[in-house]
Amino acid sequence: MKRESTSVRLNQIMKDKSLRQIDVLNRAKPYCEQYGVKMNKSDLSQYCSGKTEPNQDKLFILGKALDVSESWLMGLDVPKERVESFSRRMVAYTDTFGLLENQIISNMKTLNTDGKKKLLDYSTVLSGNPEFAKDAAPVLNAAHERTDIKVTDEMKKHDDDIMMDPDEWK
Numbered sequence: 764m765k766r767e768s769t770s771v772r773l774n775q776i777m778k779d780k781s782l783r784q785i786d787v788l789n790r791a792k793p794y795c796e797q798y799g800v801k802m803n804k805s806d807l808s809q810y811c812s813g814k815t816e817p818n819q820d821k822l823f824i825l826g827k828a829l830d831v832s833e834s835w836l837m838g839l840d841v842p843k844e845r846v847e848s849f850s851r852r853m854v855a856y857t858d859t860f861g862l863l864e865n866q867i868i869s870n871m872k873t874l875n876t877d878g879k880k881k882l883l884d885y886s887t888v889l890s891g892n893p894e895f896a897k898d899a900a901p902v903l904n905a906a907h908e909r910t911d912i913k914v915t916d917e918m919k920k921h922d923d924d925i926m927m928d929p930d931e932w933k
Contacts, residue, residue, distance in 0.1 A: 767838040769822075770813030776829050776836070776843075777811075784811060790828035800824050 777787060784807050795802050800820045809815040810825075817825060826833040826845060834841045871882055889895050 766840045768813055769816050769837055770811060772831075772836050772838050773811055773825070776831055780829070782829075784808060787825070787828060791824050794824045794827045798824065 777783070782790075784804065788802065788804065788807060791802055794800070798820070800823075802821055802824060806815075806817070806821065810817050810821075822833045822836060826836055829836070830845055831843050832841060832845050835843045871879060874882060
């Protein structure tokens, strides 16, 4: 249940932290850049005056910049403290990973939902393959030219075509 307006809460937190609108914009700037959200003086002025309400993206940016819960900032009767999101916990957790694991997570973050589902499916298949098990001995996969027959240039080209064709490796 909503108790106060975003305008009231925004002005309250700015007063509590002795911040001016320009200070809030400066705090918000890195988050705006990180998440691709545009927020200017006019936007913030309208939010503070109560003329308009911030959309979800801008509310998120303001919550991050002011270190308060977006729900509280919206005027809801909830604690002011920002609750650590799953993605923030995940970032903290990944600090214990190695470079490969962090790169996998970084790559995953660039995918849409369908891509993430495919990545999960593929990783499930790989993790079930004994060849890729953590304690598996390395498997050597090498192709050598045949020695029992005379290998022609046409045969070499055919082998090279197969090796260079990504459809062969799906």
